[in-house]
Amino acid sequence: MWKTIVRRFLIMIPQLFVLSVIIFVLAKFMPGDPFTGLITPQTDPARIAELTEKAGLNDPVHMQYLRWMGNAFQGDFGLSYTYKRDVGALIGERALNTFWLSLLSVILLYALAIPLGILAGRYQNSRLDKTIVLYSFVTYAIPTFVLALVFLFLFGYQLRWFPTSGSVDIKTQVGTLGYYWDRFYHILLPSITYAILGTTGIIQYLRSEIIDAKSMDYVRTARSKGIPMRKVYSKHIFRNSLLPIAAFLGFTITGLLGGSIFIETIFGYPGMGQLFVSSISSRDYSVITALVMLFGFLALLGSLLSDIIMSIVDPRIRIE
Amino acid sequence: MKKSKWLLFAALFSLLLVLAACSGKEDGTATEEPADTDTEEQAEGAEETTEDSSELFEVSVTNEGEAIEGGILQVGMVKDEPFQGIFNWELYEDAYDSELMSWTSNALFETDGDFMLTDEGIASLDVDQENNKATVKIREGVKWSDGTPLTIEDVILPYHIIGHKDYTGVRYDTQFQNIIGAEEYHAGTAETISGLKKIDDLTLEISFKQLSPSIFYGGDGLWTYAAPVHQVGDIPVAELIESDAVRKNPITLGAFKIDKIVPGESVSYVKNEHYWKGEPKLDGVVVKVVPSSSVSVAIASGDYDLVTSFNATKMEEIQDLENINILGRPELYYSYVGFKVGKFDTTQNKVVTDMENSKMGSQELRQAMGFALDIEQVSEVFYNNLRERANSLIPPVFESFYDGELNGYTYDPEKAEALLDEAGFVDVDGDGIREDQNGEKLEIKLAAMSGDATQEEIIAFYLQNWADVGLNVVLSTGRLIEFNAFYDMVQADDPEIDMFMGAWGTGTNPSPSGLYGEADQYNFSRYTSDVLQSAVVAIDSPESFDTDFRAEQFKIFQEHLEEVATTIPMQFRYEIFPVNKRVKNYNIDYADATEIHEIELVADKPVAN
Numbered sequence: 021m022w023k024t025i026v027r028r029f030l031i032m033i034p035q036l037f038v039l040s041v042i043i044f045v046l047a048k049f050m051p052g053d054p055f056t057g058l059i060t061p062q063t064d065p066a067r068i069a070e071l072t073e074k075a076g077l078n079d080p081v082h083m084q085y086l087r088w089m090g091n092a093f094q095g096d097f098g099l100s101y102t103y104k105r106d107v108g109a110l111i112g113e114r115a116l117n118t119f120w121l122s123l124l125s126v127i128l129l130y131a132l133a134i135p136l137g138i139l140a141g142r143y144q145n146s147r148l149d150k151t152i153v154l155y156s157f158v159t160y161a162i163p164t165f166v167l168a169l170v171f172l173f174l175f176g177y178q179l180r181w182f183p184t185s186g187s188v189d190i191k192t193q194v195g196t197l198g199y200y201w202d203r204f205y206h207i208l209l210p211s212i213t214y215a216i217l218g219t220t221g222i223i224q225y226l227r228s229e230i231i232d233a234k235s236m237d238y239v240r241t242a243r244s245k246g247i248p249m250r251k252v253y254s255k256h257i258f259r260n261s262l263l264p265i266a267a268f269l270g271f272t273i274t275g276l277l278g279g280s281i282f283i284e285t286i287f288g289y290p291g292m293g294q295l296f297v298s299s300i301s302s303r304d305y306s307v308i309t310a311l312v313m314l315f316g317f318l319a320l321l322g323s324l325l326s327d328i329i330m331s332i333v334d335p336r337i338r339i340e
Numbered sequence: 341m342k343k344s345k346w347l348l349f350a351a352l353f354s355l356l357l358v359l360a361a362c363s364g365k366e367d368g369t370a371t372e373e374p375a376d377t378d379t380e381e382q383a384e385g386a387e388e389t390t391e392d393s394s395e396l397f398e399v400s401v402t403n404e405g406e407a408i409e410g411g412i413l414q415v416g417m418v419k420d421e422p423f424q425g426i427f428n429w430e431l432y433e434d435a436y437d438s439e440l441m442s443w444t445s446n447a448l449f450e451t452d453g454d455f456m457l458t459d460e461g462i463a464s465l466d467v468d469q470e471n472n473k474a475t476v477k478i479r480e481g482v483k484w485s486d487g488t489p490l491t492i493e494d495v496i497l498p499y500h501i502i503g504h505k506d507y508t509g510v511r512y513d514t515q516f517q518n519i520i521g522a523e524e525y526h527a528g529t530a531e532t533i534s535g536l537k538k539i540d541d542l543t544l545e546i547s548f549k550q551l552s553p554s555i556f557y558g559g560d561g562l563w564t565y566a567a568p569v570h571q572v573g574d575i576p577v578a579e580l581i582e583s584d585a586v587r588k589n590p591i592t593l594g595a596f597k598i599d600k601i602v603p604g605e606s607v608s609y610v611k612n613e614h615y616w617k618g619e620p621k622l623d624g625v626v627v628k629v630v631p632s633s634s635v636s637v638a639i640a641s642g643d644y645d646l647v648t649s650f651n652a653t654k655m656e657e658i659q660d661l662e663n664i665n666i667l668g669r670p671e672l673y674y675s676y677v678g679f680k681v682g683k684f685d686t687t688q689n690k691v692v693t694d695m696e697n698s699k700m701g702s703q704e705l706r707q708a709m710g711f712a713l714d715i716e717q718v719s720e721v722f723y724n725n726l727r728e729r730a731n732s733l734i735p736p737v738f739e740s741f742y743d744g745e746l747n748g749y750t751y752d753p754e755k756a757e758a759l760l761d762e763a764g765f766v767d768v769d770g771d772g773i774r775e776d777q778n779g780e781k782l783e784i785k786l787a788a789m790s791g792d793a794t795q796e797e798i799i800a801f802y803l804q805n806w807a808d809v810g811l812n813v814v815l816s817t818g819r820l821i822e823f824n825a826f827y828d829m830v831q832a833d834d835p836e837i838d839m840f841m842g843a844w845g846t847g848t849n850p851s852p853s854g855l856y857g858e859a860d861q862y863n864f865s866r867y868t869s870d871v872l873q874s875a876v877v878a879i880d881s882p883e884s885f886d887t888d889f890r891a892e893q894f895k896i897f898q899e900h901l902e903e904v905a906t907t908i909p910m911q912f913r914y915e916i917f918p919v920n921k922r923v924k925n926y927n928i929d930y931a932d933a934t935e936i937h938e939i940e941l942v943a944d945k946p947v948a949n
Binding site: 050051052055056057058059060061062063064065066067068070071074102103104105106113165169172173176177184185186187188190191285286287288290294298301303 | 420421422424425426431433508510511512513514515581582600601602603604605606607608626628629630631633634637638640641643822823824825827828829844845846847849854855860861862
């Protein structure tokens, strides 16, 4: 298995290389450049030309690519054109924000979806099941921004249960307990919103797996041995039904850094999703390429993780 | 950005936003604290401004009640992304950073209602036109927020930052090169800028190659901010932008100083006890980024005392609220429709006008297209009159130069048709669409920027306006164009473009140079003529130190472009400021804005609706 993992990592190198070429070239194909947005009637075209030249944007694309590659190998992804900061530090800051938000979202998501899925599967066709299925269809149909806005207005502004924007209140002292509590408090409402909207897939998978498992031979065997129904569910059916969910776990883990543009924009939370979208519209090449490379790497890593997880939870699967 | 700043109507022209806001804010900071003007003439001007804007909005508000001791002003800054956080006047790029810095300010000068520098600020300016020299003299006793006295070295430092070869901002430009020795310093052949001469601890003499009236607006290379030598003097210019002195704890001159920053989200300020005009009445200010999707509810909930960069299209959501007053003022902005009548010759760096061979070469055709547009209806229906038909390429805020008597192209389809008939654009094949003067099919390609759904409707409406007078106008590329692509195409004189709709934020210097001169790349319609060029040059010439002469040249410029109609002004717009009833006094008049150290509150918390 270790061999396989090492091999998978080695394969990633050409994959990421191809990705980097594609994204680099495509980014340059976009009209405009990072300086287009700076133009005002007072801006001197000669100065813009000078800055463009200095930034090396007039060089042939392959030259720019090689230069970028050389620096990237040394861990230097350049300066963001928009934020004028080291891309690594900028992404790091946003990634941390996004990581905590996503982590809480995913915890809440599983905490909500797994029990609902189990209940729906176990009590198939009951009123409870129908309610859960209806719930999952409704949340599936609601656009993220609609629910986010409704929750924000209701729980944020009307009831005042949650803060309405940002990642932390500026009044709190960094490093104190109050600061960490406040950060947690700020991500709670966005996380709940995200969790409620994301449940459909898990509920549906779990429900149908459980319904299938109920008629399986091993369940009948367990029952015939006199094992109580409760135990059959918790020991036998549950573990098997989680397989499809485990299959996505790797992607879920690496997806923690992806961020959600809607949630971030509506809750005014500086995260990765926003950074990605805004870097594209402002032609912030260094940020675009670094982010795409990061997301690409995470996707590959996620699929590897998923395979590893599957081999652990399902002994029938062996990575060769 | 802060320049981007860049911001009111997200819907229309998303780039314009950027453009307009940038420039608007860039110089706008200077308007934060204008002083009362001395002369009678200027004072009258100020009153007129008030009347003009009050046609739609109040520019100032006074709320009843006894002022509380201190208090924290809560400010919401509408923005859907984190702010950049470059707190340095030499380096910042977008309007939002400029807005954040306006509370701390390092401005040396104050400005009057015409945006001209006055002697009321920290520094005074004395211009010697004969010898192309200007003398900047700072007040004695002014201190930085850490208590260190301001010296003339602090005034000189910014020039050496901007002029430095490692400086990466846009401000090292031809204007800056107007300072004698700036180019040598930039090239690295001189240690300092030779045109800067320290006279004594409070006085700096600057020598320029050629002065123009722009210097009175802070142009010509004059820099109007100070930088603290004792904080940033030893930081290499290349490292400055990432330093804590710029990102975290800048030392400043204004009424407040930065206390804490949550990157991208909020900034809290405390009062600057060393402020030269006296201790501010507030204890502090907190500015927080508010997403545009929830700003109206936040205002209603009483979360903020002031809201800046409020999107005027959301006016309806807040206009009936009782916990706020809505102030408004005309913006330094105009939108326009331009016609391509030539090319830009990049080898000779000049505009080459070619009316003969341009599809839009007929003056009657261009004029007719202007008369055919029902901009009045668009302003009313889509913008709730927060925009109005523009009659000139100079926004009316610039009272001394704006020509109020211009008719502009008010909606008049009959006149449009008459002009077209007269010029020979008639429908010869009977399909309801006019052919060109030679009887050939005429298809005019319009480039317009993409925005929100409203933008699509508006452009469709304009196309219909033209169809109503028999003109076949289609969209270049078949759809609205994303802003980066739009400017790329317009600037490259793409053959897909016969005409285009854009906008400019003018900044506080109304001079048309840069946009309408014969060597200007941003002269997008590529029109130049002797009359136009002589007016553009004259406006910034030494003769124009005589304001009457300058005004006359502005008049010639506006009238000439109105007549040839290569660029037809479309709309002016208003910016609006919701102010909570907790704020005792607030005034946004360019000529008479509230001084921030005098803001007071009348309650412990903002009033909720």
